[in-house]
Amino acid sequence: MTLEDVAKRAGVSTATASRVLNKAGVVKDSTRRRVLKAAEELRYHPNLHARSLAGVKSHTLGMIVSNIENPFFLDIFCSLEGEAVRQGYEVVVEHTGYRSSRLVASVRSMLGRRIAGLAVIVSEMEHSLIEELTASSLPIVFYDVGHPARNITNIKVHYEAGMRRTVEYLYSIGHRRMAFIGHHAGLDPLHERLKAFLDTMARYTGEVHHTTVVSEDSPSGGRRAARQLLDSGFGPTAILCVNDNMALGVLRELKNYGLSVPADVSVTGYDNIGIAEFTCPSLTTVDIPRGQIGKLAFEALIQRQANGANGCREIVIEPQLIVRESTGPAPAE
Amino acid sequence: MTLEDVAKRAGVSTATASRVLNKAGVVKDSTRRRVLKAAEELRYHPNLHARSLAGVKSHTLGMIVSNIENPFFLDIFCSLEGEAVRQGYEVVVEHTGYRSSRLVASVRSMLGRRIAGLAVIVSEMEHSLIEELTASSLPIVFYDVGHPARNITNIKVHYEAGMRRTVEYLYSIGHRRMAFIGHHAGLDPLHERLKAFLDTMARYTGEVHHTTVVSEDSPSGGRRAARQLLDSGFGPTAILCVNDNMALGVLRELKNYGLSVPADVSVTGYDNIGIAEFTCPSLTTVDIPRGQIGKLAFEALIQRQANGANGCREIVIEPQLIVRESTGPAPAE
DNA sequence: TTGAAAGCGCTACCAC
DNA sequence: GTGGTAGCGCTTTCAA
Numbered sequence: 001m002t003l004e005d006v007a008k009r010a011g012v013s014t015a016t017a018s019r020v021l022n023k024a025g026v027v028k029d030s031t032r033r034r035v036l037k038a039a040e041e042l043r044y045h046p047n048l049h050a051r052s053l054a055g056v057k058s059h060t061l062g063m064i065v066s067n068i069e070n071p072f073f074l075d076i077f078c079s080l081e082g083e084a085v086r087q088g089y090e091v092v093v094e095h096t097g098y099r100s101s102r103l104v105a106s107v108r109s110m111l112g113r114r115i116a117g118l119a120v121i122v123s124e125m126e127h128s129l130i131e132e133l134t135a136s137s138l139p140i141v142f143y144d145v146g147h148p149a150r151n152i153t154n155i156k157v158h159y160e161a162g163m164r165r166t167v168e169y170l171y172s173i174g175h176r177r178m179a180f181i182g183h184h185a186g187l188d189p190l191h192e193r194l195k196a197f198l199d200t201m202a203r204y205t206g207e208v209h210h211t212t213v214v215s216e217d218s219p220s221g222g223r224r225a226a227r228q229l230l231d232s233g234f235g236p237t238a239i240l241c242v243n244d245n246m247a248l249g250v251l252r253e254l255k256n257y258g259l260s261v262p263a264d265v266s267v268t269g270y271d272n273i274g275i276a277e278f279t280c281p282s283l284t285t286v287d288i289p290r291g292q293i294g295k296l297a298f299e300a301l302i303q304r305q306a307n308g309a310n311g312c313r314e315i316v317i318e319p320q321l322i323v324r325e326s327t328g329p330a331p332a333e
Numbered sequence: 334m335t336l337e338d339v340a341k342r343a344g345v346s347t348a349t350a351s352r353v354l355n356k357a358g359v360v361k362d363s364t365r366r367r368v369l370k371a372a373e374e375l376r377y378h379p380n381l382h383a384r385s386l387a388g389v390k391s392h393t394l395g396m397i398v399s400n401i402e403n404p405f406f407l408d409i410f411c412s413l414e415g416e417a418v419r420q421g422y423e424v425v426v427e428h429t430g431y432r433s434s435r436l437v438a439s440v441r442s443m444l445g446r447r448i449a450g451l452a453v454i455v456s457e458m459e460h461s462l463i464e465e466l467t468a469s470s471l472p473i474v475f476y477d478v479g480h481p482a483r484n485i486t487n488i489k490v491h492y493e494a495g496m497r498r499t500v501e502y503l504y505s506i507g508h509r510r511m512a513f514i515g516h517h518a519g520l521d522p523l524h525e526r527l528k529a530f531l532d533t534m535a536r537y538t539g540e541v542h543h544t545t546v547v548s549e550d551s552p553s554g555g556r557r558a559a560r561q562l563l564d565s566g567f568g569p570t571a572i573l574c575v576n577d578n579m580a581l582g583v584l585r586e587l588k589n590y591g592l593s594v595p596a597d598v599s600v601t602g603y604d605n606i607g608i609a610e611f612t613c614p615s616l617t618t619v620d621i622p623r624g625q626i627g628k629l630a631f632e633a634l635i636q637r638q639a640n641g642a643n644g645c646r647e648i649v650i651e652p653q654l655i656v657r658e659s660t661g662p663a664p665a666e
Numbered sequence: 667t668t669g670a671a672a673g674c675g676c677t678a679c680c681a682c
Numbered sequence: 683g684t685g686g687t688a689g690c691g692c693t694t695t696c697a698a
Contacts, residue, residue, distance in 0.1 A: 002675055013685040018677060028683060043465060048445035049382040050675035053690045069411060078402060090442070092425055109423070112381035132376060219611050252611045278552050278585045280613045335691055346669045351693060361667060383691035386674045 001044045010038040021046065052114060061091040061301055062110035062118040064103065067217050068095040070245045071273040072290060076121055076143075079294025087302070089116070098184050098217070100124040107133065117301030120145065123189040139304035141297040144189040148312030153300035155293060155315045159270075160196035162286035162319035163240070166268050167200045169321060170238045174330035175266065177209045179236035181225040181246055183217040193242050193270075211236070215246070222249025230257055237265060237330040244269035244276045244285055251279055251326065262328030272322055281325030288319050334377045343371040354379065385447060394424040394634055395443035395451040397436065400550050401428040403578045404606040405623060409454055409476075412627025420635070422449070431517050431550070433457040440466065450634030453478065456522040472637035474630040477522040481645030486633035488626060488648045492603075493529035495619035495652035496573070499601050500533045502654060503571045507663035508599065510542045512569035514558040514579055516550040526575050526603075544569070548579070555582025563590055570598060570663040577602035577609045577618055584612055584659065595661035605655055614658030621652050 007017040012031060019025040020035040027035075038044075052058060061084055065073035073095070081091045094109065096102040104126055110118055117139040125145040133140055134149045141153045148154040170178060180197040184190045194212065201210045211234045215225035222241060226249065229236065239254075241247035247269030251261060259265050261281055269276055272287035296315060340350040345364060352358040353368040360368075371377075385391060394417055398406035406428070414424045427442065429435040437459055443451055450472040458478040466473055466485070473485045481487040503511060513530040517523045527545065534543045544567045548558035555574060559582065562569065572587075574580035580602035584594060592598050594614055602609055602618035609616040629648060 003677095004675075014676075015678085015686075016684055019684085022677085024677095026683065031683080043468065045441060045444040047386070047447060047675050048442070049386045049447065050690090051445075051677075053380070053382045053386055053692090054675075054677040055690055056677070069407065074402065074407070108378060109381070111378040112384075114380060114382065135376065219608060223611075248608060248611045252613065252615075255613055275552060275581060275608065278556075278581050279611075280585065280588055282585075336693095337691075347692075348670075348694080349668055352668090355693080357693095359667065364667080380691050383674090384693075386676090386690090387692040387694080388674055389693070 001042045003044075003046065005042055006035065006038045006044050009042060010034040058114055058116040059089045060113065060115045061089050061298070062113065062115040063091055063093045064106045064110070064118070064120050064122055065093065065095050066098045066122040066124060068093065070217055070243070071275070072243060072245065072271045072288070073121060075273065075290040076294045076297070079291045080119060080298045081294075083295050083298040087298075096122060096124060098122075098124050098187065100126045100129075104129060111136070111138070116305055117141075119143070119297045119301065121297075123184065123187045125188065139301045141300045143293065143297070148314045150312060151304060153297075153304065153313045153315065155296060155300075155317065157288050157317045157319055159193055159319070160199070162270065162288075162321065163193070163196040164200050165321045166240060166270075166284075166286060167197075167204075169323070170240075170266060170268070170327065170330075171204065171208065173266075173328065175238040176207065176330065177234070177236045178238045178240060179210065179229050179234060180212045180240050180242070181222060181229065181250060182212065182214050182242040183221060183246065185214045190242065197240060209234075217243070217245055219245060219249035219252070222246030223253040224249070226250040226253035226257075230254075230259075238268070238327070239265060240268050242270060244271045244273045244283060247283055247285070247326075248275070248279060251281075251283070261326050264331055266327040266330070268327060270319075276322075277324070279326075284324045284327040285322050286319045287322050289317065293317070334375045336377075336379065339368065339371045339375055339377050342375065343367040391447055391449040392422045393446065393448045394422050394631070395446065395448040396424055396426045397439045397443070397451070397453050397455055398426065398428050399431045399455045399457065401426065403550055403576070404608070405576060405578065405604045405621070406454060408606065408623040409627045409630070412624045413452060413631045414627075416628050416631040420631075422631075429455060429457065431455075431457050431520065433459045433462075437462060444469070444471070449638055450474075452476070452630045452634065454630075456517065456520045458521060472634045474633045476626065476630070481647045483645060484637060486630075486637065486646045486648065488629060488633075488650065490621050490650045490652050492526055492652070493532070495603065495621075495654065496526070496529040497533050498654045499573060499603075499617075499619060500530075500537075502656070503573075503599060503601070503660065504537065504541065506599075506661065508571040509540065509663065510567070510569045511571045511573060512543065512562050512567060513545045513573050513575070514555060514562065514583060515545065515547050515575040516554060516579065518547045523575065530573065542567075550576070550578055552578060552582035552585070555579030556586045557582070559583040559586035559590075563587075563592075571601070571660070572598060573601045573603075575603060577604045577606045577616060580616055580618070580659075581608070581612060584614075584616070594659050597664055599660035599663070601660060603652075609655075610657070612659075617657045617660040618655050619652045620655050622650065626650070 007014045094106040119141045121143040213225045215221035269285035272285045276283040340347045427439040452474045454476040467482045546558045548554035605618045605620035
């Protein structure tokens with residue numbers, strides 16, 4: 001079924017049929033009715049590829065995330081997408097599983113779709129990609145990676161500040177043996193998180209003992225990490241997780257080991273994903289306002305599209321510590 | 334940047350450039366090299382719309398789900414997509430928030446994209462849509478809704494059996510006051526779930542008291558439902574949730590009310606989503622093999638595409654009760 | 667091994 | 683108000 005079929009059946013030209021179907025231009029009412037009827041009878045669906053080829057400006061935004069199974073990313077997507085849909089855009093997501101080869105493929109695919117803007121919410125990065133995207137004139141938002149440029153808005157979270165507050169809080173309630181559980185230490189942004197922990201630890205040299213373990217970004221990953229940590233004999237009184245997704249598994253595994261949270265061990269996450277409130281004990285974590293990030297990203301994309309190159313912009317978000325039930329005073333020695 | 338730009342720069346025709354970029358046809362090695370170099374220098378990205386307009390068969394599958402924030406749907410997507418990517422396809426998802434108006438819009442958008450197949454994993458349904466999709470020759474997989482047809486594969490779960498097993502189990506350990514927490518009772522498949530509960534209850538008429546509460550499909554919805562239930566004074570010894578997503582909130586709210594699970598109240602979910610194992614107590618639930626469903630859906634789509642109309646097919650999945658820690662003997666009166 | 671050219675389905679501009 | 687038609691960028695015969 002093509003526009004031509006519809007036009008033919010309605011006894012009009014494709015031009016007129018197109019006008020009717022796009023609610024553009026003036027068409028006699030009787031004609032409009034005929035076209036609509038024909039389209040309906042033929043179950044006509046405009047070919048979107050043809051449409052965008054024909055030069056209509058794209059109302060599609062692209063979004064690439066590292067791990068769509070981590071609610072952190074999913075929430076940003078939902079926020080951005082909700083805002084986009086409300087304003088007549090649609091958004092296509094792709095996820096990379098933290099693999100930069102997939103990032104490259106996704107970017108290519110997005111560029112091939114001729115989207116109107118791209119949000120890149122990932123932790124992995126290929127240097128050439130940044131260059132390529134910077135060189136293009138596509139409106140772009142980077143989270144966590146990349147640098148502001150003519151067409152690029154950068155959003156980042158002051159991760160280190162959140163980490164520092166967490167450590168200070170734990171220190172203040174007596175913790176002197178802390179462990180950090182992370183994932184993908186090989187990726188820059190994640191390495192920075194680990195570094196944030198280590199740097200903070202450096203302030204307490206000699207006073208606070210610490211260690212570090214790495215696994216996968218999933219509750220199961222957290223569980224494995226916890227097991228490894230516990231089996232190592234380090235005996236932490238507090239476990240700081242790089243994110244809530246992994247903290248979920250940590251909480252679970254501690255229980256398996258017969259350890260009580262927070263009486264025996266305190267646990268913290270990062271992100272404040274929805275279920276952090278539903279775990280038990282509920283999770284002390286650092287809030288990253290994902291809804292806000294999604295909205296900011298959408299707006300940045302749209303503005304750049306409108307204003308063209310209006311100078312670079314960097315948005316820094318200050319995360320906030322949320323104390324819940326999973327943390328408490330360190331157990332007496 | 335168009336193919337023509339590349340061709341020009343390489344001093345060849347667009348036909349040759351196309352051959353090179355698609356690794357199709359024989360091209361002299363020196364020519365190939367020139368084209369590749371030109372494409373690289375120009376940062377050329379083929380326009381996917383033009384490509385598919387030009388008649389290349391689509392390698393894109395579509396998927397529509399009701400609630401992408403419910404891990405049940407997300408898992409099916411990840412499974413289907415993983416399989417698809419492995420086999421050189423890509424898949425675009427859309428979600429409807431259980432609104433059939435959005436379902437209609439999504440289907441139109443998918444049809445407009447000229448996808449190669451569509452998986453419709455939703456609970457809401459517009460009757461005209463089923464007809465329309467059945468009339469089309471697009472390979473389709475329905476989960477939970479629709480009926481098998483020439484081009485349609487149907488996957489459904491024997492929900493009622495899982496519900497029956499759950500109730501029988503709870504009955505056997507002494508429960509006589511059961512409550513069901515659901516969502517969207519107005520939608521057919523969800524109504525059937527509720528009905529499955531009521532029908533099962535009917536077998537124990539006079540013996541088991543029951544009630545029903547409806548809220549939203551989210552942990553918060555479950556929480557609100559639990560609150561309502563508890564405040565009603567019904568005093569259930571067991572709460573059966575339509576899915577794990579809501580059970581999460583129920584578990585949490587019971588704790589707020591100072592009720593212990595399962596000592597005071599037993600709780601069951603449905604789906605066996607990943608975190609069901611990470612809650613505490615871990616959740617007794619009914620397993621629906623989402624990974625398998627995703628794979629089956631993908632295969633059905635591909636096969637239909639290959640064989641064309643090879644007759645209708647219905648796949649029924651028998652769910653399995655998974656007993657964990659959230660259920661136990663009913664408290665003594 | 668390569669090039670010329672005919673579309674794919676649609677929109678938009680220009681006439682009538 | 684409506685129709686004719688020139689592309690949009692690409693793939694794919696058909697010839698050379």
